[in-house]
Amino acid sequence: MPLLDRLADIVGAAHVLTQPADIEAYMVEERGLYRGQALAVIRPADTAQTAAVVALCAEAKVAVVPQGGNTGLCGGGIAEAGAVVISTERLNRIRAIDPINFTLIAEAGCVLATLQQAADAVGCLFPLSLGAEGSCRIGGNLSTNAGGVAVLRYGNARDLTLGLEVVLADGRIWNGLRLLRKDNTGYDLKHLFIGAEGTLGIITAASLKLFPKPQEMATALIALPDPTAGLAILAAARRASGDAVTACELVPRIGLELGLAHVAGLRDPFEQPYPWYLLLELSSSRPGGLSESLESVLADALEHGHALDAVLAQSGDQRKALWRIREGVPEAQKKEGGSIKHDVAVPVSRVPEMIERCTHAVEAALPGVRVVAFGHLGDGNTHFNLTQPIGADKATFLARWEEMNRIVHDIVAEMNGSVSAEHGIGRLKIAEMARYKSDVELDLMQRVKRALDPAAVMNPGKVLP
Template sequence: MPSLPEALAAIVGAPHVLSAAADTAPYCTDWRGRYVGSALCVVRPGSTAEVAAVVKACAAAGVAVVPQGGNTGLCGGATPTQGEVVVSLVRLNRIRAIDSANNTLTVEAGCTLAAVHEAAASAGRLFPLSLAAEGTATIGGNLSTNAGGVQVLRYGNARELCLGLEVVLPDGQVWDGLRGLRKDNTGYDMKHLFIGAEGTLGLITAAVLKLFSRPRQTATAWAAVADPAAAVALLTRLREHIGGRVTAFELVARPALDLVLKNVPGSRDPLAGRPPWQVLIELSDTMDFDLAAPLEVVLAAAMEDGAVSDAVVAQSDAQVRALWALRENISEAQKIEGVSIKHDISLPVSRIAEFIARADAALEAAFPHVRIVCFGHVGDGNLHYNQSKPAAQDNVAFIAQTDAVNRLVHDLVHELGGSISAEHGLGQLKRTEILRYKSATEMEMMRAIKQALDPRGLMNPGKVL
């Protein structure tokens, strides 16, 4: 009998089965370098039929499968642990169909987010999911983690942007749910089982995505606000006066911006005086409408009542790119500084200021001189709230207290009605932590679904549950 790698090579071709340690190594660690595992092999199928045959062969051999896209996840959800078969979907990268009249795009799971953007643009449309890792992150991974990004405020996260899926189930069957319907009340909406499930219930191989009209006008501003409460008040004011044109609203604390200014060449502080809190605002409209004028009116009114102390409205595409680079380079700049304790949390927008004030005070009391890097998508209630010590020798001891830091932060998030995972998923990082915050009933419901679809536990074991 052939070995499993040999059987997989017969399905996908020998060049697309990697077994040597040097070849599998890039697939066996996560983007942050937090998790390092091992794989029996890495297999790269080129079609849905090949994915189905690979999964069926693994099921017959009783070998677990770890789906992987661009491997840009932040919670170890796509990292093998103990000799599973990694199924890399990057060769499933075809654009299957564009339906401009229906405003839908059907793509395979291995398409990068950037490729999806290009395909939408070729039809004069917009696919609004926007992440800093768009050049490597794949749409299958985006859906598996229910990715968010900077435009959730206006367009919703990955779940809201998907109409249909094609999925290979744990036994190798293919479920064809590639329907481009906005209305379909024919029972359970099965696609929602797989979106956000991190590959624990099946492998997403293709999706029908929603498209939107492309904006004709945008306006971008960077403003200094007195504190997070003033930022939320400014967001409310923008929504009241400009409505659905508010596309993004990002909060950036001074320590986060300082990391970018220090570690990213060419970065410049947009405002004088080193304000402690800033927001990045973007408006867009499909009509040929001067958005800078109403944005300036709102900012001027906020400056009069002290909520905003200074602001700049971008006057060119280059200035827009420079402002966005300051926000999008925060994670990379922090990575350069070393390991930190990271929290991807969500809260009701109305509780964000309270959370930051209380969490900052509690952390400083428990861990004097802690560096808190706070930034995120305040428009939809999602904060990235990270901690470290500036000195490397102090940071080693601080990181060793990760559990205590997490307990302080996550307990407060839970108290205020929030979630300990907003857009990164649970993966390996939070699968035990979530037991403290989800009810026993909810966990049993999740386990029941897992048991029904994957009774042998062969789909991405050790993740989520």
């Protein structure tokens, strides 16, 4: 019996998609850098079906490519010719939620925003938050070790995970859905699969940490003379609030200007332009005192010249308006032409140095390039994006992607940083892995890959050079 017929016997004919119109949405990558050529898209309904599909594909020596919401930015979920895409969209059940243990068990296809809402309904918080939360799925978030805006307080996806359920490359199921904070019984296997982008197995469910729901939030947009001043304010806010800083986001003036030009409803809350802005947010599960702490920090920052001006949100709507400034930066860049993106991290204290050095270097190599460096100042992760010069040809600009990567990534590597802070490797950064990882690291990763996927059927051509 042909492979596709056998797959249909497992998941049902309606969930074996082969027609171009049916699979188009699964073949196109978010940035348009890659296009897939899958044999079919398979949509299993549960873990058992997923395991049976993987076992059958392994037997037939057909590659499988796991895909969640297809919001990845490095091509990790895009299939090459002859592969089968396994979509997790039907694995969308919340299996359990325990507000006493502060845990939630969710299947891989659950949309991130759905998990946030489920936690909120029982008076808890699931803190993973990022721009694509309305469409990305938790399996993909875990496979890329997603970060987002609350990493400073709660950590990456890895830090929010207590256990996993994984379909292995031979079709076996590893049930590691533990709900324990402490379990010291040998290797912590879940960490092999978090951040592996489906190259070692398919995450089908996860047990996740919840937190007390915030009862008070204090949010300010602060005008800065430079990013170094933002670090001084961050340190002061952490001390003054008992380390209650949830988010600390850096926005350059050009980022706000692009937002004002392209994002509906966005407005500048200040009467004059400033070179940089810091979006600072504190939160606590205990009401009272945060606003006063933030006001004190801002007063001191203004007195010492670390802040040039500041706006403190007085309502939920004002808070949303301030966040819209930060969230509008990547949205506006899409409408401004070509954008060469870098997702880099250095130690928090060295972020200003990195921005300055990289800016000088790319401007020297490409006069007129517009540097839009923004993002998570609090955890050292900067989206050092380059917008094409005004009037430039988009294709000509994007053809210099590798050149700009080399300039930025060499500086970041020299500063002991990372060339992929939260977006993963996928297909886009395989050459960067080969350039910046040591031979020992690459050998260890390749040994793990061979041990868990000896036939190389799990998402081949991703992550490892």
